[in-house]
Amino acid sequence: MKKIFNFYLILICMSTHLGAQGMLDSIETEPVKERVLNAFKSTRVINSHSMEMLPFGNLDFRILHRFDYLNTGAENFFGLDNARTMRLGLDYAVLDNLTVGIGRSSYKKEFDAFVRYRILWQTEGLKNMPISLIYTVGMIYNGQKNPFTDSTAANFTRRTSYYHQVLIGRKISNRFTLQLAPMIVHSNYVTADFIPNTLFATEIGLRYKITHRLAILVDYTFPFNSFPSDYTRHPLSIGVDIETGGHVFQLHLSNSAGINERAYLRDENGSWFNGDIGFGFNISRLFQIQNRRDWKK
Secondary structure: OHHHHHHHHHHHHHHHHHHHHHHHHHHHHOOOEEEOOOOOOOOEOOOOEOOOOOOOOEEEEEEEEEEEEHHHOHHHHHHOOOEEEEEEEEEEEEEOOEEEEEEEEOHHHEEEEEEEEEEEOOEEEOOOOOOEEEEEEEEEEEOOOOOOOOOOOOOHHHHEEEEEEEEEEEEOOOOEEEEEEEEEEEEOOOOOOOOOOEEEEEEEEEEEEOOOOEEEEEEEEEEOOOOOOOHHHOOEEEEEEEEEOOEEEEEEEEOOOOOOHHHHHHOOOOOHHHOOOEEEEEEEEEEEOOOHHHHHO
16 A cells, blocks of 8 residues: 555656646746837937837927037137027827827927837847837928018918838847938928929937946938938937936037928038037926826726
């Protein structure tokens, strides 16, 4: 009887060990996915949208400011005496993957609005997603009293421009992020027949983290069919990201005349080779309007 009992005890121990091993094997082979965060510290690289999006229920109040060119000299305090343009904006995260935003620029009194949707989110794990993919669509309205120099009637259609943008980005390492963003900007009205209504361009944005709170930023856009075509006047901004709790400060140098997509692609920018570079800053302040617990209720 004792031998039979010992035999059953050995069988139970073996089955328990095999069952536990099977559970461990199933756990190890399950695809563990972890979403990649903080590819950029802001939803803008500098001028352009970034692959980063706001978390659900957050409102982002943004101030984007550009001073005059450095080559205006010491009398003009190297551009700091004059403000070239400023944009005030509000972005709100309806969902983790859906953000809407509005803004107003002093340059040409332009209003803008956009919607961003994240199609893919970069993840890490056994079955990872190597990139983030975001689609952005926006509209820009010229609010000047007399926007055209000729006698053309300034109706709603002629004042309006649109853009579509697909952001493809990857946080390559803990320090380095790279994104490419093909885009189309269409203006319903242009001042001459040789100026295309529709511009095609690609933005290149990168971020390199130096310390926990400091990073270098580069934001460059290459327009394929702009007229006249002058590579020295392509929109290029170089700066630093400084994170301080709920605020993100960006200090940068830029040659772009305006801040929104229509302005920095279609209007004439300064030349970096001629010193047509202006100092600027972006300030972002986040407010949590709604949390997930309230949303579930």
